Every structure is written in C-alpha cells, then in structure tokens.
Amino acid sequence: MSDPLYIRRGFGLRKEIAPQVDAEYGSAMLARIRANGNRLEEGGVTVVVADALGFCYGVDRAVDLAYETRARFPDRRLFLTAQIIHNPHVNRRLEAMGIRFLEGDYGRLVPEDVVIIPAFGVPEETLARLRATGCLLVDTTCGSVINVWRNVERNARDGFTTVIHGKLHHEETRATSSRAIHGGEGHFVVVRDLGEAEVVAAAIRGDLEADAFMAVLGPASSPGFDPRLHLARIGLANQTTMLASQSLEIAHCLEGAMAARYGGAVDGRFRSFDTICGATEERQQAVLKLVEEERPDLMVVVGGFNSSNTGHLAEIATGHCTTLHIEEAADLLAADRIRHKPPGAPPVEAHQRWLPELPAIVGLTAGASTPGVKIGEVVARLFELARGNEA
Numbered sequence: 037m038s039d040p041l042y043i044r045r046g047f048g049l050r051k052e053i054a055p056q057v058d059a060e061y062g063s064a065m066l067a068r069i070r071a072n073g074n075r076l077e078e079g080g081v082t083v084v085v086a087d088a089l090g091f092c093y094g095v096d097r098a099v100d101l102a103y104e105t106r107a108r109f110p111d112r113r114l115f116l117t118a119q120i121i122h123n124p125h126v127n128r129r130l131e132a133m134g135i136r137f138l139e140g141d142y143g144r145l146v147p148e149d150v151v152i153i154p155a156f157g158v159p160e161e162t163l164a165r166l167r168a169t170g171c172l173l174v175d176t177t178c179g180s181v182i183n184v185w186r187n188v189e190r191n192a193r194d195g196f197t198t199v200i201h202g203k204l205h206h207e208e209t210r211a212t213s214s215r216a217i218h219g220g221e222g223h224f225v226v227v228r229d230l231g232e233a234e235v236v237a238a239a240i241r242g243d244l245e246a247d248a249f250m251a252v253l254g255p256a257s258s259p260g261f262d263p264r265l266h267l268a269r270i271g272l273a274n275q276t277t278m279l280a281s282q283s284l285e286i287a288h289c290l291e292g293a294m295a296a297r298y299g300g301a302v303d304g305r306f307r308s309f310d311t312i313c314g315a316t317e318e319r320q321q322a323v324l325k326l327v328e329e330e331r332p333d334l335m336v337v338v339g340g341f342n343s344s345n346t347g348h349l350a351e352i353a354t355g356h357c358t359t360l361h362i363e364e365a366a367d368l369l370a371a372d373r374i375r376h377k378p379p380g381a382p383p384v385e386a387h388q389r390w391l392p393e394l395p396a397i398v399g400l401t402a403g404a405s406t407p408g409v410k411i412g413e414v415v416a417r418l419f420e421l422a423r424g425n426e427a
C-alpha cells in the first residue's frame with residue numbers, strides 16, 4: 037500500500053520547474069563546445085571536454101525533485117537531511133530557496149514540515165527517526181544506490197558479511213552499511229583501498245590475529261564483528277563512486293585470500309558485485325580516453341572538494357599529465373595563482389604559474405555533481421586568462 041507521507045516519484049511538476057533548473061544549471065558555453073565536437077579554441081588555449089562529464093542521471097533527478105518539492109509546497113518549511121549532492125553551488129542555490137539543512141537535528145521537526153532525503157540515501161535508523169516525526173518525506177536516493185542496498189541485504193539474509201569498498205564517513209557508505217546489517221542479521225567491514233583490503237585478506241588466510249585486525253579495521257566494522265567468525269563467507273560491494281580499477285584489484289585480492297584459505301573452492305563463500313554506477317564508470321572511462329588521445333598540457337577537473345567521484349577523476353588524470361582539481365572558476369585566481377586540491381590532501385592556494393605556455397591544450401572534465409553552468413564558467417575563465425585579461 038502506498039504511503040502518503042513518502043514520495044519517491046515527485047509531484048508531476050517537472051515541466052513547470054524545467055525552465056528554472058535549465059536557467060540555473062545549464063550552460064550555453066558547454067552546449068557550444070558540444071556542438072563543436074567537444075573542443076573550442078580561444079586566445080591560444082584549446083579546451084577539450086570529456087565525452088561524459090557533469091551532472092549524472094541520479095543528480096539530475098535529485099535536483100529536479102528538490103525544485104518540484106519547493107514548487108509544490110511554497111509555504112511549508114523544507115529541510116534536507118544533509119547536502120543533496122557534493123556541490124557547493126547547488127547546495128547554496130537550495131538554501132537560497134529556503135531549504136534548510138537538518139544535520140542530525142531531528143528534534144526541530146514538526147509534522148507539517150517536509151524533509152528531502154539526498155541522492156546518497158540515509159541510514160535505516162535515520163529513516164526510521166524521520167518517519168516517526170510524521171513529516172512528509174521526499175526521497176531522492178539514486179536508483180543505483182538502492183541497487184547496492186539490495187545486494188548487501190541479500191548478503192545479510194544469506195549469511196555473507198559484506199566488504200564495502202568505500203569511504204567510511206561518506207553518506208552513501210553509511211547508508212549502505214546500515215543495510216548490510218539488515219536488522220541485526222548481517223555484518224560488514226568497510227575498506228577504503230587495497231591496503232585495507234590486504235588486512236582483510238590476511239585475516240581470511242589466518243595470517244593476522246583478530247586483535248591486530250580490530251586495531252586497524254575495528255572502527256570500520258559492524259558492532260560485534262569478529263574476524264574469526266565473520267569472514268567465512270563474504271560478498272564485495274562498492275560505494276557507487278569509487279575508482280573502478282581499484283575495486284577490481286580489491287575483488288581479486290579477497291577472492292585470492294578465500295581460495296588460499298578454502299583450497300580454491302570459493303563458490304558459496306565469495307561474491308562480488310560491481311556496484312559502481314554506470315555514470316561513474318562512463319566519466320572515468322571518458323577522462324582516460326581524453327588524456328590518452330589528446331595528451332593535454334593540463335587537465336582541469338571541476339567539482340566539489342568533498343566529491344568522491346570528482347576526486348577519482350582527478351586521480352586518473354594525474355597519472356597522465358599535470359592535473360588541477362578546482363571547485364569553480366573563482367579558484368582560477370590568476371595565471372600564476374590558483375586554489376586547488378592535490379590528490380589525497382586538503383585544498384591549497386598555490387602561487388605558481390599553472391597556465392601552460394601558449395598555444396596549449398587544456399583537457400576538462402567534471403564530477404557527476406557539477407552543473408553545466410560551473411563547467412562553462414571555468415572555460416570562460418580559462419579563455420579570459422589566456423587572453424591576458426584576468427581580473
């Protein structure tokens with residue numbers, strides 16, 4: 037039976053909100069580049085954009101739902117449980133529309149309020165708390181994230197511990213972890229990278245004592261987790277925005293450990309579902325194609341500094357050419373001054389010439405939460421700096 041206090045499909049107002057969404061997030065500059073075969077030259081800089089970049093289907097849907105909700109309830113208090121996606125521009129826009137962020141403060145809600153659940157989803161216990169408030173819930177959780185939840189819930193039902201390749205404190209991984217427990221039936225451990233997967237592998241093979249395992253991965257494991265009991269059958273899942281190549285390495289590492297422990301018979305003991313979403317894979321493949329085929333003098337990656345998928349695009353490009361991860365055009369302070377985020381480090385303001393000698397090819401991509409308007413502004417700023425007209 038449908039729940040009148042739980043909305044997933046919107047309010048049938050997409051046509052009404054489309055002009056506003058297009059005006060606020062679309063980009064004439066990006067459309068021009070697309071129409072010109074994904075490249076444009078000005079002032080000695082040829083900007084080449086990746087075949088796939090910017091807003092993904094899940095983000096498109098989440099943003100549309102938020103705008104539909106505002107249009108449907110112009111007079112009610114609207115809240116988001118947290119950032120709808122990891123892009124400061126989009127979150128600022130929603131705040132300007134009067135949508136507030138709860139950040140765990142559920143006590144301030146009254147039944148007349150409307151709460152929007154972000155594209156990453158929320159943990160099961162958060163959903164239960166929200167339902168208890170009697171508020172109307174508008175759930176924008178991406179279908180690809182829900183697909184991961186189905187897999188980890190099945191693991192729990194079948195007695196498999198889920199090994200999640202993800203970032204422990206990322207909203208999506210926290211939501212997925214809660215589904216891997218599935219009402220106390222299952223267990224999970226979160227591994228961030230191959231190094232942490234090796235710790236799990238060593239415990240599976242019997243090469244690592246339980247205490248040593250817990251010292252490293254105890255905080256990333258489900259309550260009551262015991263590596264001596266809960267690694268006999270494992271299923272691998274990924275946060276949808278991880279690096280696909282790294283997830284594959286982790287799968288091989290863990291499958292190898294299971295084979296070593298159980299004499300090659302991993303059937304019935306090991307499962308691996310590639311739950312990296314199609315949009316993430318497309319953007320990762322597109323940036324790789326761009327750096328390999330165009331060999332740019334510089335690669336610029338645009339997206340929130342806290343955006344997991346944007347960070348991975350920067351990581352891929354860094355292996356091939358000089359790469360700068362910026363949030364927006366304003367970070368291109370001058371041809372010799374830039375605010376950017378080096379891989380694995382906090383953002384910095386660097387005082388050095390980053391704009392290549394002209395003529396130059398500058399590759400450009402953007403994370404799945406970066407709107408076209410922000411991509412277009414970066415291109416315009418690059419051209420401006422190339423012409424020597426920087427503000």
Ligand code: SF4
Nearest residue numbers: 092094178180276313
């Ligand atoms: S990155 Fe993938 S999982 Fe995340 S919102 Fe976009 S399509 Fe959905």
